[in-house]
Amino acid sequence: xxxxxxxxxxxxxxxxxxxxxGQHVVxxxxxxxxxAKLDARQRELKTESETLxxxxxRVSKLIGQKKGAGLDASAEMAAMGDVARKSKELDxxxxxxxxxxxxxxxxxxxxxxxxxxxGTSEDDNVEISRWGTPRLDAVPPHWDIGVDLGILDxxxxxxxxxxxxxxxxxxxxxxxxxxxxxxxxxxxxxxxxEEVWVxxxxxxxxxxxxGQLPKFADxxxxxxxxDAYLIPTAEVPVTNLYQDxxxxxSELPKRHCAYTPCFRREAGSAGRDERGIIRQHQFDKxxxxxxxxxxxxxxxxxxxxxxxxxxxxxxxxxxxxVELCCADVGFSSQKxxxxxxxxxxxxxxxxxxxxxxxxxxxxxxxxIRYREEGGKPQPAAxxxxxxxxxxxxxVAVLENGWxxxxxxxxxxxxxxxxxxxxxxxxx
RNA sequence: GGAAGGGUGGCAGAGCGGCCGAAUGCACCGGUCUUGAAAACCGGCGAUGGGAAACCAUCCGUGGGUUCAAAUCCCACCCCUUCCGCCA
Numbered sequence: 435x436x437x438x439x440x441x442x443x444x445x446x447x448x449x450x451x452x453x454x455x456g457q458h459v460v461x462x463x464x465x466x467x468x469x470a471k472l473d474a475r476q477r478e479l480k481t482e483s484e485t486l487x488x489x490x491x492r493v494s495k496l497i498g499q500k501k502g503a504g505l506d507a508s509a510e511m512a513a514m515g516d517v518a519r520k521s522k523e524l525d526x527x528x529x530x531x532x533x534x535x536x537x538x539x540x541x542x543x544x545x546x547x548x549x550x551x552x553g554t555s556e557d558d559n560v561e562i563s564r565w566g567t568p569r570l571d572a573v574p575p576h577w578d579i580g581v582d583l584g585i586l587d588x589x590x591x592x593x594x595x596x597x598x599x600x601x602x603x604x605x606x607x608x609x610x611x612x613x614x615x616x617x618x619x620x621x622x623x624x625x626x627x628e629e630v631w632v633x634x635x636x637x638x639x640x641x642x643x644x645g646q647l648p649k650f651a652d653x654x655x656x657x658x659x660x661d662a663y664l665i666p667t668a669e670v671p672v673t674n675l676y677q678d679x680x681x682x683x684s685e686l687p688k689r690h691c692a693y694t695p696c697f698r699r700e701a702g703s704a705g706r707d708e709r710g711i712i713r714q715h716q717f718d719k720x721x722x723x724x725x726x727x728x729x730x731x732x733x734x735x736x737x738x739x740x741x742x743x744x745x746x747x748x749x750x751x752x753x754x755x756v757e758l759c760c761a762d763v764g765f766s767s768q769k770x771x772x773x774x775x776x777x778x779x780x781x782x783x784x785x786x787x788x789x790x791x792x793x794x795x796x797x798x799x800x801x802i803r804y805r806e807e808g809g810k811p812q813p814a815a816x817x818x819x820x821x822x823x824x825x826x827x828x829v830a831v832l833e834n835g836w837x838x839x840x841x842x843x844x845x846x847x848x849x850x851x852x853x854x855x856x857x858x859x860x861x
Numbered sequence: 862g863g864a865a866g867g868g869u870g871g872c873a874g875a876g877c878g879g880c881c882g883a884a885u886g887c888a889c890c891g892g893u894c895u896u897g898a899a900a901a902c903c904g905g906c907g908a909u910g911g912g913a914a915a916c917c918a919u920c921c922g923u924g925g926g927u928u929c930a931a932a933u934c935c936c937a938c939c940c941c942u943u944c945c946g947c948c949a
Contacts, residue, residue: 477911480910480911480918480919481911481918484911484919485917485918491917494879494930495879495930496929497929497930498880498929498930499879502880507929508929511928515929518928518929518930532910679871682871805871807890811908
């Protein structure tokens with residue numbers, strides 16, 4: 435959510451920052467066009483309503499005093515009847531205006547940080563760095579590797595739940611679990627994160643706090659007859675751990691890592707990545723979340739991204755880091771780095787982590803605030819990043835570790851988590 | 862699901878039609894005392910919106926109602942705690 439004062443004070447500047455996301459964000463149909471108008475109307479009505487309320491409060495007090503002194507106050511009481519009625523009416527109007535304003539405000543994306551590169555599509559994302567040496571020999575796709583080894587069962591997933599669901603068996607199931615454990619241990623023990631375990635269901639207020647609602651309801655699984663949704667990422671519950679809280683500046687930054695399952699309807703993704711486990715309705719992910727101050731949010735983003743990179747390096751998976759251009763940065767984010775892992779079967783890098791700074795956008799929405807010593811509360815800054823997506827990580831391990839005899843070498847750091855297994859061989 | 866109790870400021874906890882944005886304690890900030898700290902004592906200390914400011918308005922789980930006036934009365938809903946039932 436953008437700052438209401440800034441909306442009035444820096445209207446042009448914010449409009450320009452928003453327009454970089456695409457003209458539709460600020461054209462005449464947009465929430466942006468509505469919001470300024472609604473802001474003015476709301477304040478007008480509110481001022482009017484408050485004037486009447488002040489009058490009512492003043493006279494009511496007088497009545498109280500008169501009655502207390504045993505005096506007659508029936509004249510005042512009669513006069514206030516009218517005022518009370520009018521005041522109530524105006525108050526209702528002011529509230530409606532406020533609701534309309536808030537609704538429009540929630541539809542406005544985060545203005546981009548100045549450092550975000552220009553561009554018109556994901557093709558304009560900027561490569562920042564590369565790590566490792568990609569293998570360039572012919573490697574079969576992970577779905578063939580997995581089926582040949584008898585550890586991925588797509589038919590069973592489809593039978594049980596539908597398309598984009600998979601059953602993992604034996605070494606794959608074990609590796610899924612090993613990856614979670616390894617990542618959590620790394621972040622908790624080496625990177626100083628506090629591990630949390632949170633619900634995989636969140637209510638609409640929580641979903642609104644991090645920006646999934648109201649705009650992206652179609653991407654979420656909603657539970658029938660309840661104000662409850664399956665989370666699309668641990669970002670939602672973990673960030674909202676601090677919703678409506680005022681933290682002391684001395685407590686910041688807060689750093690949490692969490693494993694959760696993630697659920698996404700993939701409404702707009704028909705036809706993309708249909709085979710394999712790259713794009714599933716349910717997948718596992720370890721997430722990193724920081725709650726911090728606006729001053730250090732950008733340096734925190736570098737750190738957080740490095741923590742995610744450390745996972746790929748430990749697993750010896752070649753990857754690159756790209757910065758998303760202004761056309762590709764998500765709704766709530768002000769700046770995003772993606773980590774893309776090398777998939778030899780596709781001969782390209784594929785997203786395995788997305789690390790974003792949200793500035794104070796989520797802090798305002800979710801009511802996450804902090805206070806400097808003796809100062810006023812202000813919205814906290816938030817960040818998060820995948821550290822990493824487990825399923826995609828498993829894909830990368832299968833493909834990058836594949837041997838021409840059909841077996842798969844298991845990265846060394848994972849072996850202790852897999853009972854000492856060094857290699858997956860066909861059964 | 863049934864019964865009972867309860868949701869008040871950063872936390873704990875009083876208030877139960879007007880003098881209540883709200884006692885008190887803790888925490889926090891400033892001061893006195895002290896070589897320093899602690900203790901003690903004195904003072905300050907909620908949030909949001911509007912306003913240059915004075916100040917005004919709103920907020921006691923949420924939404925409605927009664928009243929000139931609601932934290933306080935009425936209705937509905939949500940949540941929490943305990944007991945019972947059920948259950949991984």
